[in-house]
Amino acid sequence: MGAVLEARGLTKRYGAALALDGLNLAVAAGETLCLLGANGAGKTTTLNLFLGFTAPTAGAALVDGLVVAEDPAAARARLGYVAEVVSLYPSLSGAENLAFFAGLAGVAVDPARRDAILARLRFPADAILRPAGTYSKGMRQKLGLAIALMKEARVILLDEPLSGLDPAAANDLVGVLRETAAGGVALLISTHDIFRAKEVASRIGIMRHGRLVAMIDPASLSAGELEHMYLTHMAERAA
């Protein structure tokens, strides 16, 4: 299956600092790639480059074959984005938030389809008409995913989606992410959480100093082995 998300020698430099150094990766439809790494490893920069929020110094980020820097709006039309904390308008209801963000993508919300997506995401049905200011973090993450699914995004980028969630909510969200990927959506997830990454990812990339230093098949390693490998990479960094 062809890659819907691709980085070709993707490089980003902020002044003297090299935030991303020649990243090459590809994510196919239905695949989940988790990027693991410490703060400053280049995970968020990678997401920003795919979102077209910043321009690459060299190389290219491609979404569904489109070079993001050449037409960020067209690339974003194919992308969904779930931030670490999904930012919603607190005085608007979940339904209004969903309708607004989907509307920006040119999607008119059909309530039946919306309710089906929300049910798939196990979002409490009665909460959608409540102000978003009353939502828990897990609910916000799910609504963020719902926005991406409403626009039928082929790729969803998630920035630390599991951080700060209680174990039950994190389990719940992992299940939802698996089902989303199973539906043919490519997921690129930036995370610190090795164990959750192993649960959800098809592949795990370890990033350090803006470089992809390892690409791992999580099924081939136990959780302990994965942790050991990750810590080894981090220790090399410290050294």
Next chain:
Amino acid sequence: MSPAAIAASVAAKDWAEYRRDWRLALISLLVALLAVTAVVAAFVEVTAHDADRRATIAADRVTWEGQGARNPHSAAHFAFWAFRPLPPMALLDPGVLPYAGSAIWLEAHNRNPAQARPAEDLAGGLDLGRFSAAWVFQYVLPLLLFIIGAGLVAREREAGTLRLMLASGLAAGQVMPAKYLALGRIAAVLVLPLLAAALVATLLAGPVDGVALLLWLSAYLLYFAILAALAVAVSALCATAAQARLLLVGLWLVLLLIVPRLGSGLAMQAAPVPTPHDFAAGVQAQMKSGHDPFGKDGKAFEAAVMARYGVTRLEDLPVNIDGLRLEAAEQHGNRVFDAAWGRLAATHEAGRAALRLAALLSPLVPLQNLSMALAGSDAAVQRDFQDRAEAHRRRIISLLNADMTAHAGAAGFDYHADAALWRRAPDFAWQPPGTAAALARSWPDALALGLWLLAALGLLRLAGRRLAAGQQ
């Protein structure tokens, strides 16, 4: 989704947020209350002034015609009043009128300044003369617009919703037009009902030139368009909503309070206006030093008159020489008045020209000029009233002098005219200069507002470019 539909969607979302923020709703309600109070108070004042003026003119006419038999020159000192009407649009913007006299005592030998200034009647010197619809529109609504506008982009950036908006499909170049439209929509909901209420009250207060009203409205819409563009641009350029709010409140202080006050102060320095006492003393000195047909120039005057009528003795004159003397003294006085008041008008004009430079630093300066001119409440209108009242005074005094000259004969100052003469003196009728005249003197202000709009939109565009270049 078309750019217009996206902008409308963002505007609708911002409006929904605004409506649900009780603090903003409360402030808006208070501003509306303030504006309505100002309009109602002005309506009462304009209509009461008009009723008072009509009643006083009628009473003055009765007194004038009922003064009985007396010498025409004595009647010229008995005198009468010219009253300035309050134009209905003064309800919107009273301009300089609260500080300018609305009545002039018209008498022989003197060009009196206008008196009966409404500002003098204010309790405790409280400056309620500025509490008007224009004051709310010029100062209060802009502050509200700035407070609301400060968060429009900056708050979205802080909260992370801007990233989600962009990720959802909003092009970076669409953010600024969408936010400008959003603030425009909120401003329209705030401003239009208040403007409508003010316009209805104005139309009820008396006949109004529709063109002037439309232009007045357009000038304010232009002003709000400038301020809204500034607010959105600053909001986009600042990192946080608090920073944007602080900067916009500072801008409000500088643009709407400090620069106009400073400009006014500098204009007064550049073209100092004499105090009323100094002005009156200067006029009196000129009067005394000039032609005096009753004193030092009396003999020469008599000789000239006798030569004109071909007689050698005053007793043979077919007219009363004192009437001629009075008219000659009056003509001399008129020349002195014309010169002195002309210099005063030139000084005012020089000050106005100096103040106009401040229009480049504050959109309030040209707006105020335009607003007052279109409302018929600026200094030019007051000057026109004073000039027309003076022309009327001269007409009446000449009428009385002519009657004395023709009919007094040897009786001189013992001659008495009667009500037939008093009735020949017309009432003072004055129509303020119209909209064309207002535009003729205010087109530089309209131009300055246009330039301000271009500059504000330029800043908006610049802020949009920074946003699009990844400054989000």
